[in-house]
Amino acid sequence: MGELRLMKGNEAIGEAAIRAGVDGYFGYPITPQSEVIEYLTSEKPEERTGMVVLQAESELASINMVYGAAATGKKVMTTSSSPGISLMMEGLSYIAGAELPCVVVNVVRGGPGLGTIQPSQADYFQATKGGGHGDYRLIVLAPASVQEMSDFVPLAFKLAFKYRNPVMILSDGVIGQMMEKVELFDPVPRWTEEEIIKMSPWATTGKPATRERNIITSLDLDPSRQEKHNIHLQEKYRRVEKEEVRFEEIACDDADYLMVAYGSSARIAQKVLQLARAQGIRLGLLRPITLYPFPAQPIRELLGHVKGILALELSSGQMVEDVRLAVEGKVPVEHYGRMGGMIFTPDEIVNVMKKTFLGE
Amino acid sequence: MEEVKEEIKLEDIIRPENLVYKKTKLMTNNILSYCPGCGHGTAHRIIMEVVEELGLQGKTIGVCPVGCSVLAYEFMDVDMQEAAHGRAPALATGIKRTWPDKIVFTYQGDGDLAAIGTAETIHACNRGENITMVFINNGIYGMTGGQMAPTTLLGMKSSTTPFGREQRLMGYPLKITDLVAQLPGSYFVTRQAVHTPATVRKAKKAIRMAFENQLQKKEGTNFVEIVSNCNSGWKMRPVEANKWMEENMFPFYPLGDMKVDGKLVK
Numbered sequence: 001m002g003e004l005r006l007m008k009g010n011e012a013i014g015e016a017a018i019r020a021g022v023d024g025y026f027g028y029p030i031t032p033q034s035e036v037i038e039y040l041t042s043e044k045p046e047e048r049t050g051m052v053v054l055q056a057e058s059e060l061a062s063i064n065m066v067y068g069a070a071a072t073g074k075k076v077m078t079t080s081s082s083p084g085i086s087l088m089m090e091g092l093s094y095i096a097g098a099e100l101p102c103v104v105v106n107v108v109r110g111g112p113g114l115g116t117i118q119p120s121q122a123d124y125f126q127a128t129k130g131g132g133h134g135d136y137r138l139i140v141l142a143p144a145s146v147q148e149m150s151d152f153v154p155l156a157f158k159l160a161f162k163y164r165n166p167v168m169i170l171s172d173g174v175i176g177q178m179m180e181k182v183e184l185f186d187p188v189p190r191w192t193e194e195e196i197i198k199m200s201p202w203a204t205t206g207k208p209a210t211r212e213r214n215i216i217t218s219l220d221l222d223p224s225r226q227e228k229h230n231i232h233l234q235e236k237y238r239r240v241e242k243e244e245v246r247f248e249e250i251a252c253d254d255a256d257y258l259m260v261a262y263g264s265s266a267r268i269a270q271k272v273l274q275l276a277r278a279q280g281i282r283l284g285l286l287r288p289i290t291l292y293p294f295p296a297q298p299i300r301e302l303l304g305h306v307k308g309i310l311a312l313e314l315s316s317g318q319m320v321e322d323v324r325l326a327v328e329g330k331v332p333v334e335h336y337g338r339m340g341g342m343i344f345t346p347d348e349i350v351n352v353m354k355k356t357f358l359g360e
Numbered sequence: 361m362e363e364v365k366e367e368i369k370l371e372d373i374i375r376p377e378n379l380v381y382k383k384t385k386l387m388t389n390n391i392l393s394y395c396p397g398c399g400h401g402t403a404h405r406i407i408m409e410v411v412e413e414l415g416l417q418g419k420t421i422g423v424c425p426v427g428c429s430v431l432a433y434e435f436m437d438v439d440m441q442e443a444a445h446g447r448a449p450a451l452a453t454g455i456k457r458t459w460p461d462k463i464v465f466t467y468q469g470d471g472d473l474a475a476i477g478t479a480e481t482i483h484a485c486n487r488g489e490n491i492t493m494v495f496i497n498n499g500i501y502g503m504t505g506g507q508m509a510p511t512t513l514l515g516m517k518s519s520t521t522p523f524g525r526e527q528r529l530m531g532y533p534l535k536i537t538d539l540v541a542q543l544p545g546s547y548f549v550t551r552q553a554v555h556t557p558a559t560v561r562k563a564k565k566a567i568r569m570a571f572e573n574q575l576q577k578k579e580g581t582n583f584v585e586i587v588s589n590c591n592s593g594w595k596m597r598p599v600e601a602n603k604w605m606e607e608n609m610f611p612f613y614p615l616g617d618m619k620v621d622g623k624l625v626k
Binding site for chain 2 (some may be wrong): 054067069090208216217
């Protein structure tokens with residue numbers, strides 16, 4: 001068993017970064033995720049592993065520091081919260097276009113605008129549908145515990161390098177701020193220069209006489225070549241959709257009704273499930289772990305016995321659109337959410353459940 | 361009437377009778393996309409000459425901007441990255457911090473470095489990032505069709521200041537290099553030109569120093585401004601543009617070193 005610690009979700013991200021052999025973290029403080037950079041700087045990662053931690057002048061700068069280092073094959077990441085992530089959208093579009101591996105964590109807070117510092121899940125569209133300009137996708141992981149905040153850091157890097165694609169860990173203020181027991185994974189060493197060159201032969205590590213120069217760009221002014229590049233990206237995304245869907249099912253086997261919820265909503269939904277089952281309602285929970293690719297097929301497979309679906313989100317209803325696309329009108333799909341930093345209670349949802357599906 | 365498609369081929373240009381001098385080894389065979397008379401080609405060439413002469417090709421990583429030199433990676437035979445508009449110093453920071461032994465340079469125009477990328481420029485220099493920044497200042501946005509730049513002179517015409525830049529409406533031209541020189545993080549700051557053989561020699565010497573300082577890990581940023589022309593954007597013939605530059609740009613942007621070895625030049 002690995003080392004156990006009681007940690008905040010944000011601290012777990014920081015510790016996981018050091019242990020995952022990350023080469024560089026570039027960030028800018030914003031509530032509710034500033035503990036990530038505070039934890040990292042206090043841990044002296046330069047002494048522990050040689051990892052670079054730098055506070056940038058803005059989120060524009062931090063995401064572009066990530067771009068520069070990612071383009072050299074280094075394992076690099078940044079974290080922020082909603083308004084800061086909006087500023088990173090330009091950089092993420094370039095990173096996706098140039099096909100660079102990196103990890104971005106969004107500890108979501110309520111919006112729009114400056115909004116609030118309280119938790120929210122209203123950045124779902126931005127994370128899963130592109131967000132920046134152009135046809136691109138991020139691979140999006142949704143942790144529902146402090147344990148997953150830690151575990152998803154190495155997983156995110158694995159996927160980022162496998163597909164040469166930016167990966168977002170879409171968390172929220174609840175998961176970032178709450179403390180839970182975490183089993184930390186064993187540290188892995190940072191890659192050596194030789195390993196980087198072998199693993200990422202495309203990287204701009206300096207041109208030796210033995211190869212052509214490497215160029216990292218998202219620009220191609222020739223529309224026919226640019227279209228080809230876009231087709232290549234879309235083929236990659238289809239591959240991701242086929243191979244990387246992750247989800248968790250709780251009490252779905254005999255469920256008459258199904259909740260679909262991710263992140264902190266899924267934690268609340270677990271209590272809802274207990275309460276409903278105690279009252280004899282056969283309720284199940286499907287928790288998407290990857291929001292992109294969305295677990296559409298696993299939801300479809302439950303439609304034999306599920307009579308109605310309730311999408312629970314801390315938003316006005318964003319993920320529910322993907323649930324509806326998956327269900328294709330075969331059963332009613334309803335949404336319940338709170339906005340602006342408010343959080344639903346289990347009792348509140350049990351009542352919504354009964355009203356929506358049982359006519360009570 | 362049949363349409364005649366004119367395509368310039370490499371063979372049409374590189375012919376024995378045209379070979380008046382040898383191409384710089386680290387410039388690629390791609391045909392430059394710059395207008396005839398533009399200073400970019402010369403600036404590219406002297407950077408690549410310095411990289412070659414110092415034997416740095418294998419450890420150099422360049423970052424290009426958005427602007428006329430957006431395609432600089434097509435011409436320089438080193439590993440290169442293309443940045444979003446203004447963000448080159450952030451990319452360079454990310455590279456240099458994670459690869460402290462590599463040689464990292466940015467190549468940026470005035471809109472890129474002194475307008476949209478002002479924050480990245482100032483903060484990279486203020487942190488004293490151990491990189492080399494080459495700043496081409498021609499007082500205009502060339503690529504997008506000759507609009508006003510932050511460095512456009514007062515009274516100077518551009519497509520967005522058709523009656524001349526007026527301070528009341530558009531503020532003053534920004535002397536960003538003077539600002540950079542004042543920052544404690546900058547180590548070597550100079551302003552050069554590349555329009556005559558003499559200025560090319562001086563500019564190359566400055567660029568060599570900017571790379572040598574980085575190589576020797578002298579603490580701080582190396583910043584080389586090159587005041588250049590834009591005959592297309594200025595709507596002048598190349599020779600006229602160079603004369604206009606000497607008469608109008610140089611008095612406002614005087615050539616010479618501003619900071620050497622971390623000390624301001626009086």
